[in-house]
Amino acid sequence: MHQRLTPATAGLLVLPPLLWAGNAVVGRMMVGLVPPMTLNFLRWALAFVLLLPLTAWLLRRGSPLWPHWRRFTILGLLGVGCYNALQYLALTTSTPLNVTLVASSTPAFMLAIGALWFGQRVTSRQVLGALLSIVGVLVVLGRGDWELLSNVRLVPGDFFILLATAAWAVYSWLLLRPGDPAQVRADWAAFLMAQIVFGLGWSGLFAAGEWALEPQPVAWGWPVIAALGYVAVGPAIVAYRSWGLGVQRVGPTIPAFFYNLTPLFAGVMSAALLGEVPRLYHAAGFVLIVGGIVVSSRR
Template sequence: MKPVSRGAAVLCLVGATAFWAGNYVIGEAVVDVIDPLSLTLLRWAIAVVPLVLLAHFIEHPDWRAALRRWPLLLVLALLGMAAFPLALYEALRHTTAVNASLISAVNPALITLVAVLVLRELLGWRGWSGIALSLVGVVIVILAGSGSTLTAVEVNLGDLLMLVSIAVWTAYTILGRRLHGVPPITATAIQAGMTVAGLTPVAAVNGISLPTEAPSVWALLFIGIFPSVGAYLLWNLALRTVQASTGGVFLNLMTVFIVAAGLLLGTPIGGMQVLGGLLVLGGVILTARDRPRAPVPAA
């Protein structure tokens, strides 16, 4: 498939982030009807076949060669396809989608920090300042969401689980950089298949909660199709035209979309949450604009 125009790439990035934002908003509405384990399993069960077809016709992969990387693909599936959504959906049972999005907005800065520590990537003063600013913003959001103060901290369980989810996603992202030779949609399809195969016996033992009313069915179909399939397709189409760093900046739109949806749905947003969110976004922008000097090669 040929690269799209830059204008189309921007629209693809906006669409992808809107779909991922929808995962938070719809997920918050449905987790009381479908438990996190069932929702994670059903989500990827719906998505796996479309992902395989998209990978086959768009990327034309060598499936046998891709499956030879099964150990790393399995670890990535456990982290990004199973542990991350499980932590996210469980968090949404205890906190709002708005609060969850404000906390998760620190993820790009956290990924940058871990890349510096683990992959020895360079970071300039803007990057370090952005990470510090984002962490301050997350603390403010957590305290505002729990109604605590610095002298009497009572962290909301949902906010704590969001910290777990972004830590898992950071590990998934860093390890994903070691996956070479497997196209992105193909890798996503294989991981989705592994997740379904792994979670099915677990869900069979614990019981699977299936939606019985129309709103829950539509919510499940939305999560299984748009955030799981559509967002990945749009994201990868855009990255054929724009740089990955440019695409990463667009991830900040998720928080904008989720807060806007929360306001429309009547979710109360306090001034401290707004302040914390602005600090997080400001820190992420600082980190994204960081341009450290390249190291001098050894003689």
């Protein structure tokens, strides 16, 4: 049975959006220092090493992981191999605020993908909410200029974050489908490691392709080492655990609203660390996206 939202649980649910916003800002700061696909691979390789003491049993012969390798290969592709790699790629040409605002429209993507591929019934209220969220995304992508939007002058980063959001929506639907061994699903570290094991293969393949197409050496130094430590420990492990505990306590509905604190935190961090001041169209887009989610989730 789900509990009431307490200050402690609210703290658990505020921490992941804060860390995810920091992930976007750090990804922007690493442009020119670490190639995006390589950054994603290094992030998950370090997370693998950090989780290994908790999950070594999962990698042994006879572990419940290996009979389900097909499922975790797909989850690893979408959640580990694609989502953050595409986000880091988007940040090479777009701002953290733009990227997190578009990503906050995930519920609209989930609604569309659920209706098209997973047989999800869609209500008129959900359609209205999705339309509001889509308009919010269009406001952000058009930079508040409808003439610009009509001419479809999008930067590459806008396309990549849309693709990342779609990948995350499919990943989220697959998580809802049964098929995970109970022993793995019950252990948060094992469940994350099961995806990292196969996701590292995908992210390594993408990083190798990046180097084959356009080699760019990593500018090793304390800024890069600190950034890798942050993205591996904070957004990947601490946020994952905090979010899971929060959802266990209050259910999935309330955390969805906390998730939309991400662009607010990203806006504050971008202004403080990168000098990228939020604009009026960012606020308008945020109101429309959150408004759409509120409308969709009301009974």
